[in-house]
Every structure is written in structure tokens, then in C-alpha cells.
Amino acid sequence: MxxxxxxxxxxxxxxAVGVAVGYFLNSDKKDELVDRLKxxxxxxxxxxxxxxxxxxAELDNELA
Known part of the structure; x- marks a missing residue:
């Protein structure tokens, strides 16, 4: 290529990603999407x- x-x-x-993000941020499901991401x-x-x-802890054990 x-x-x-x-x-x-x-x-x-x-x-395409920009359109998808814009759609979700302007939709009614925005709050649901934000909650899922959080x-x-x-x-x-x-x-x-x-x-x-x-x-x-493993590093402390190795160095001790």
C-alpha cells in the first residue's frame, strides 16, 4: 500500500471515528456512554x- x-x-x-463520537455525544445516550467509560x-x-x-513488592523482595 x-x-x-x-x-x-x-x-x-x-x-468515521469523529462522526461516531459526535453522534454519541449529541444523542440521548451520552450520559450512559460517559458512565460506561468512567x-x-x-x-x-x-x-x-x-x-x-x-x-x-517483588522488587522490594529482590532488593532485600
Whole structure:
């Protein structure tokens, strides 16, 4: 695929994502979508913090 083809595909994908985001932000389901995203972000933060704590504990054990 040439660089110009990649640029066109990237533009089309970006435009589609923009349209989808705009649609959801202007729809009645905006609050539901925002709540779902917040919930998923919180779950991801919890997983990250658990992994970070495990890594720190293992590092402390190795260095002790």
C-alpha cells in the first residue's frame, strides 16, 4: 500500500471515528456512554494499581 493510500485510509477512519463520537455525544445516550467509560477507566486504574503494587513488592523482595 502506498503512502497516499495509507493517508486516505487514515483520513476515512478518522472521519468515521469523529462522526461516531459526535453522534454519541449529541444523542440521548451520552450520559450512559460517559458512565460506561468512567466505569471502565476505574476498573483499568484498579488493575494498574494492583499490578504496580505487585511489581513494587517483588522488587522490594529482590532488593532485600
Amino acid at each position: 502506498s503512502n497516499s493510500s495509507k493517508a486516505v485510509v487514515s483520513f476515512i477512519v478518522g472521519a 466505569y471502565q477507566a476505574d476498573k483499568l486504574k484498579e488493575k494498574f494499581n494492583k499490578k504496580k503494587e505487585q511489581f513494587e
